Amino acid sequence: MGxxxxxxxxxxxxxxxxxxxxxxxxxxxxxxxxxxxxAPIAIAEFEKAGGGKVYDRDKxxxxxxxxxxxxxxxxxxxxxxxxxxxxxxIITHYYEVxxxxxxxxxxxxxxxxxxxxxxxxxDSHTCTYGALGAFxxxxxxxDLAAAMLTGELWFKVPRTMKILLYGNMQKWVSGKDLILYxxxxxxxxxxxxxxxEFAGETxxxxxxxxxxxxxxxxxxxxxxxxxxxxxxxxxEYVHGKGKRNYKFYTSDPDAEYAEVIEIDVGKIExxxxxxxxxSNVRDVSQVGEVMIDQVVIGSCTNGRxxxxxxxxxxxxGRKAAPYLRLIIVPATREIYKMALREGLMGIFIDxxxxxxxxxxxxxxxxxMGVLANGERAVATTNRNFVGRxxxxxxxxxxxxxxxxxxxxxxxxxxxxxxxxxxxGS
Amino acid sequence: xxxxxxxxxxxxxxDTDVIIPARYLTTTSPEILAAHCLEDADPTxxxxxxxxxxxxxxxxxxxxxxxxxxxxxxxTAGIACVIxxxxxxxxxxxxxxxxxSIYESEDLWDRxxxxxxxxxxxxxxxxxxxxxxxxxxxxxxxxxxMQELINDGGLMKHLSKKRS
Numbered sequence: 001m002g003x004x005x006x007x008x009x010x011x012x013x014x015x016x017x018x019x020x021x022x023x024x025x026x027x028x029x030x031x032x033x034x035x036x037x038x039a040p041i042a043i044a045e046f047e048k049a050g051g052g053k054v055y056d057r058d059k060x061x062x063x064x065x066x067x068x069x070x071x072x073x074x075x076x077x078x079x080x081x082x083x084x085x086x087x088x089x090i091i092t093h094y095y096e097v098x099x100x101x102x103x104x105x106x107x108x109x110x111x112x113x114x115x116x117x118x119x120x121x122x123d124s125h126t127c128t129y130g131a132l133g134a135f136x137x138x139x140x141x142x143d144l145a146a147a148m149l150t151g152e153l154w155f156k157v158p159r160t161m162k163i164l165l166y167g168n169m170q171k172w173v174s175g176k177d178l179i180l181y182x183x184x185x186x187x188x189x190x191x192x193x194x195x196x197e198f199a200g201e202t203x204x205x206x207x208x209x210x211x212x213x214x215x216x217x218x219x220x221x222x223x224x225x226x227x228x229x230x231x232x233x234x235x236e237y238v239h240g241k242g243k244r245n246y247k248f249y250t251s252d253p254d255a256e257y258a259e260v261i262e263i264d265v266g267k268i269e270x271x272x273x274x275x276x277x278x279s280n281v282r283d284v285s286q287v288g289e290v291m292i293d294q295v296v297i298g299s300c301t302n303g304r305x306x307x308x309x310x311x312x313x314x315x316x317g318r319k320a321a322p323y324l325r326l327i328i329v330p331a332t333r334e335i336y337k338m339a340l341r342e343g344l345m346g347i348f349i350d351x352x353x354x355x356x357x358x359x360x361x362x363x364x365x366x367x368m369g370v371l372a373n374g375e376r377a378v379a380t381t382n383r384n385f386v387g388r389x390x391x392x393x394x395x396x397x398x399x400x401x402x403x404x405x406x407x408x409x410x411x412x413x414x415x416x417x418x419x420x421x422x423x424g425s
Numbered sequence: 426x427x428x429x430x431x432x433x434x435x436x437x438x439x440d441t442d443v444i445i446p447a448r449y450l451t452t453t454s455p456e457i458l459a460a461h462c463l464e465d466a467d468p469t470x471x472x473x474x475x476x477x478x479x480x481x482x483x484x485x486x487x488x489x490x491x492x493x494x495x496x497x498x499x500x501t502a503g504i505a506c507v508i509x510x511x512x513x514x515x516x517x518x519x520x521x522x523x524x525x526s527i528y529e530s531e532d533l534w535d536r537x538x539x540x541x542x543x544x545x546x547x548x549x550x551x552x553x554x555x556x557x558x559x560x561x562x563x564x565x566x567x568x569x570x571m572q573e574l575i576n577d578g579g580l581m582k583h584l585s586k587k588r589s
Contacts (some may be wrong), residue, residue, distance in 0.1 A: 024568075024570050037427075037447075038449045038491065038492065038493070039492075040453050041453050041493055041494075041497075044453070045581050047583065049581045049582075049584065049585055050585070064502040066447075066450075067451060072451060074451035074452055078451065078452075078453070089570070091532065097557075119493075122491055122493075123490075123491055124489065124490050124491040124515055126491075138491040139491060139518060139519075140491050140492075140493040140513050140515060140518060140519035140522060140523070141493040142493060142519065142520075142522035142523050142579065142580050142581060143518060143522060143580070145581060146522075146580050146581065149584065150564060150588075151443065154570070160531055161463075187483060188488060188514070189438070189484055189485040189488070189511065192485065192511065192513065192514060193514050204585055219489075219515075222485060222488060222513060222514065224514055277438060294534075362571040364442075364447040365442075365446065365447050365448060366447050366448070366450075370448075383440075383442065385440045385443060385488075385490060386440075386442070386443055386465050386466070386487060387442060387443065387446050387465040388442050388447075392446075392464075392465040
């Protein structure tokens, strides 16, 4: 019996000949990641267990990105714990706020995670790196402590479900709309404990940004990991980035899948996930009149340059609606620089947007974009749980950058086609 | 192990943002986290909960963020165990790794009301509703490796034992 790409990566990292779904294995970890919220607990556990040196200072990655720039004295203290640990351990991949940005945008961009890697991160959106053909999964702080100590971790080999995408995407439809549609279809636990493998003719044409967005949100369907078979798009993306060897794995033709779901993407229009669960999706044409107070374009889901380009195309020459706050968060320093060079920042500023430094702050209701009671936001982020972006009486509507930008202009949830477009555009 | 306590009943997909909102993640103090446990689902919960009480929930308990602050808040609030129809994957790992007892039961949620008392016998794998004629219910057996983690007092102690 053949193996899926997920099974093969786990198998090789456990030095086994084969693995089967349901099997418990101990596997080597290539990258172990923590941030300013999760690393302090991991560091305390690491030290309680005897501490000493981390298993490999090149393989532990620590990124302060959630409450940075420090939002208050308490969060400054948490960042300090992590910084001092990074200094003491001479951690290679530790970056201050101005150097890096949002971890899940930064690591692939810098070639810190590579195809074929086994990555664990004390952050649920670690699954993002599956876009590169890596096995990447979110864990808790104690798991991170164990991996920092031993370089290994226990895993249960997941069953894989295959999502076959075919057809051509409609105008304004992006990776975000595809994954929101899929979550709406299978539910927030539709892939619980499973690997989600994306394949099909549409996937072959998807750029890396869309793949990263899709893999990023598999956790919102409960999945352990999301994964794409590496191909020429992957090869081009990682070319010149990685400082380590990497490996392309693929699924065997006779690999076993728990389920295969086929989706004609041609029938998918831009999607909006209504409060308070990411599976509560509607077609943008079915939204009705939902007035909004804030729009956030950014995050590990949709803060890449491709997302900002879409937003800029819509915001060019237009302004945010009165009384609406438009917040744009380039996800990394590199993205920020590219947006500046390409003139996107000028477009955003002229549209009355405020530009946030790279940070997770707004997405999780931490800082720089917190909602008051009764307020509504359209966000290109990944979760719309009760209180996610602020007061428990606020509401978050998830969408892609096109719908978010159009909504900012009109002050209500809107499709880009509702704006007046000149004949040339 | 036996747990006996009052039930706090919650629905499906109780996410970790609701268990402990991000606005409190500027601290790792278990006591402060516990004081805000489940605040956005039931603002009175943290004040009223007593040591030994039990959370009963539906599907996919603990979905969302990987924050271990969630099981820490629940445990420190005094909750003896969480019984759900199912758990989200990261929460499931975290609970065993840091020593919060959790059990899966298909039947309990439908048969229990908020405020009732139950007795959980993890050795026998049974749940009994106190002062009721209802039949004993089964909890799903805990996989042997997870049981080993519990017996050793969590993942780090398990590793220390293996390394020594």
